[in-house]
Amino acid sequence: MLEEKNDSLSLKENEIDGKTTNELQETVQSEASVIVTESNISDAAAEENTVNPVSETVISNENGTDEKQNVIDAIAETNAEESEDETLKERHDIPMLDYEALPMETLVSELKNLVTNEKVMSIKEHVEEIRKAFLAKYNHLIEEKREEFNQENQDPNEEFQYHSPLKSKFDQYYTIYKDNKNIHFKSLQSNLKTNLEVRLAIVEELKELINPQANIKDTLNHFNELRERWKNAGAIPKDKYNHVWNNYHFHVENFYDYLHLDREARDIDFKYNLEQKLKIIARVQELLKEADINKAFRELQDLHRIWKEDIGPVSREHRDEIWNQFSELTKKMHDKREVLFENLRGTELENLEKKKEIIAKIEVLATEKVNAHSQWLAQIEKVEALRSEFFSAGKVPADVNEATWAAFKTAVRNFNSFKNSFYKDIKKDQNDNLNKKIALVKKAKELQESVDFASTTPIMKQIQEEWKKIGHVPRKYSDKIWNEFREACNHYFDKLKEHKSVENVDEVEAFDKKKAYLETLREFQLTGDHKTDLDAIKLHIETWKNFGKVPFPRRHIEGKFNKILDALFEKLSLSKKDTEMMRFSNRIDHLSESNDTRKIDNEKIFLMRKIEEVQNEIFQLENNIQFFTNTKNAKKENSIVLEVRKNIAIHKESLDVWKEKLKQLRNLNIE
Numbered sequence: 001m002l003e004e005k006n007d008s009l010s011l012k013e014n015e016i017d018g019k020t021t022n023e024l025q026e027t028v029q030s031e032a033s034v035i036v037t038e039s040n041i042s043d044a045a046a047e048e049n050t051v052n053p054v055s056e057t058v059i060s061n062e063n064g065t066d067e068k069q070n071v072i073d074a075i076a077e078t079n080a081e082e083s084e085d086e087t088l089k090e091r092h093d094i095p096m097l098d099y100e101a102l103p104m105e106t107l108v109s110e111l112k113n114l115v116t117n118e119k120v121m122s123i124k125e126h127v128e129e130i131r132k133a134f135l136a137k138y139n140h141l142i143e144e145k146r147e148e149f150n151q152e153n154q155d156p157n158e159e160f161q162y163h164s165p166l167k168s169k170f171d172q173y174y175t176i177y178k179d180n181k182n183i184h185f186k187s188l189q190s191n192l193k194t195n196l197e198v199r200l201a202i203v204e205e206l207k208e209l210i211n212p213q214a215n216i217k218d219t220l221n222h223f224n225e226l227r228e229r230w231k232n233a234g235a236i237p238k239d240k241y242n243h244v245w246n247n248y249h250f251h252v253e254n255f256y257d258y259l260h261l262d263r264e265a266r267d268i269d270f271k272y273n274l275e276q277k278l279k280i281i282a283r284v285q286e287l288l289k290e291a292d293i294n295k296a297f298r299e300l301q302d303l304h305r306i307w308k309e310d311i312g313p314v315s316r317e318h319r320d321e322i323w324n325q326f327s328e329l330t331k332k333m334h335d336k337r338e339v340l341f342e343n344l345r346g347t348e349l350e351n352l353e354k355k356k357e358i359i360a361k362i363e364v365l366a367t368e369k370v371n372a373h374s375q376w377l378a379q380i381e382k383v384e385a386l387r388s389e390f391f392s393a394g395k396v397p398a399d400v401n402e403a404t405w406a407a408f409k410t411a412v413r414n415f416n417s418f419k420n421s422f423y424k425d426i427k428k429d430q431n432d433n434l435n436k437k438i439a440l441v442k443k444a445k446e447l448q449e450s451v452d453f454a455s456t457t458p459i460m461k462q463i464q465e466e467w468k469k470i471g472h473v474p475r476k477y478s479d480k481i482w483n484e485f486r487e488a489c490n491h492y493f494d495k496l497k498e499h500k501s502v503e504n505v506d507e508v509e510a511f512d513k514k515k516a517y518l519e520t521l522r523e524f525q526l527t528g529d530h531k532t533d534l535d536a537i538k539l540h541i542e543t544w545k546n547f548g549k550v551p552f553p554r555r556h557i558e559g560k561f562n563k564i565l566d567a568l569f570e571k572l573s574l575s576k577k578d579t580e581m582m583r584f585s586n587r588i589d590h591l592s593e594s595n596d597t598r599k600i601d602n603e604k605i606f607l608m609r610k611i612e613e614v615q616n617e618i619f620q621l622e623n624n625i626q627f628f629t630n631t632k633n634a635k636k637e638n639s640i641v642l643e644v645r646k647n648i649a650i651h652k653e654s655l656d657v658w659k660e661k662l663k664q665l666r667n668l669n670i671e
Helices: 002-016 021-030 066-084 086-093 104-117 120-152 165-209 216-231 238-258 263-287 293-309 316-365 373-391 398-447 453-469 475-522 530-546 556-571 576-594 597-629 639-670
Strands: none
Touching (some): 066 316, 104 165, 120 398, 165 216, 216 238, 238 263, 238 293, 263 293, 263 316, 293 316, 316 398, 373 398, 398 453, 398 475, 453 475, 475 556, 530 556, 597 639
16 A cells, blocks of 8 residues: 555656646645555554644744845735735736826726726735826826916905816726725625634644544544645635644644654655655746746745645655755845846936936926016926926836925926916906907997998997907906907998998999999080089089999999099189199098098098198298398399299199198098
8 A cells, every 4th residue: 555655656746847836736736745544554552742843934043044034924925915815816917007107098098997807906006006196197287277276366255176077087997996895805804704713723623633542543534634624714814824824834743743653654745745845946946047037936926825835744854954945045036036126226216317307407497587478388388398208207216206206296386386477467467458358348239239330330440450459368258258249240240241232232223323324424515604514514423423332343433434524624714723622522522432431541641741741842932032032132033033932822822722622521521
């Protein structure tokens, strides 16, 4: 029977060679250490003297250091946590992104993906990192929005409010995560408590197995039954994990040390367990060469769990030796991992320097004074670019993360305060502009129903020109007041357009009448009687005016009429002044009908300049006369003086004509 056991053990060893940790774990779990059978047990009484072994998880000061013990404790603590909740192992397969560098939109998308597709406890660390990164950015955004609100609103009773759809989405997914976590914990806690009670009861039964008076066969059967129950007992609370497992191993080793009656069977079991632990040591030696250190360290954690949970004890002579080998290799793996962390910390320090430079640039921008809105827009764009650069710069050492973030917020806040001081200075101007535009809106609304289009249209156009010249108003009122002004203007000009469409029919009819009348006028002949001919010409002018306005594109007919009049005036023996005034009267009547205020104003300016020119010319000529009258021959006026006096008379006559024209034009404007 003993030979059969050795053959079976040899087969298991050959099967395990070359297997991965997962395969090794499955093998160990399914083919636990060889169970001592009853045929190899003698009936002799058990020895009373037993030795309590030192637990493998305790490293003595002789065989290790405090640092090595800390490494082992850290792995044990992680395994305790994952043993409590199997889903935690999956967190190692989910990449931990640099969430601080991601924009808020991407953070919400990542949170949604994790909550929707992964188990709740395997994403705990990821979700908390996302939450920290999102809230930091969101709170910074809220601070800026509050400052903008306080800058633009003077009413102390108006409270700041800001709604972010993105924050609502984040809260929605984070609430789902918390609810799922609570449900998971409730289900987990009840099972953990029951499993703990079962394992503690098994440990108590193990204590009672060492009884010299008991039948060794029954004792072994009971021992194997306890091991099977322990294997199937399930997860327990992580804070009890190490204590309970160490207690269990202590009493198992104690029981093996007690089994002196069948040393051969016990040694076979010890040998099998030793070989399994040596295979684990060999695997750890291979892991030290693994390029992916984090992956290797996670496998090392699994090997520690297999060592502790699935493989039984070894003989006392090998216990300390192989444990020290295993713990020493663990320390080496930990040291390699620390080198990796040191490199990461070096990268974090580089990121810290980048962020400090960004903060310094923002601080400089917070002192550069600019005096124009366009320049401030450029400054704001620079800060936005630096803000994006800050968020994408990567992680910094954890011990300075809060201070770095605080310095960044302070720099941005100082820039915003500096910027707001500029806009505060121009806000008074904006309020003045607002009052001016409100007055124009009021005026436009008062005129929007007017049907006196001839007088109202120039005013409405002038109002629009004034509006264009007024500067910016507070953004809060900009859209509202513009919409009111535009509606009033559109209402009036829509009415004007409708009115003109009706007038167009009358204008076309007036053109047809004037065209026909023009042919009649061409055949008109003067009688030779001055009064009769003058009255006839005046009647033609009056008749022409009574026909009304013609369409704008056909106003060339007015020029044809004026040419005929000029020819008639040439034949009529009128004074030059009378002829000029009749022509001018006909011209200003035409301007009056066209409602073209711009042309009327231009005509008025032209007349005033001509009057000024003629007056200056007369003044100069009179000065020349004065010069000649002061000479020795002043009593006898020569031909030059006579010519000057003649020119003065002509200019004075011309001056009377220009003044008369200006008078008529002003009377027209008053009416």
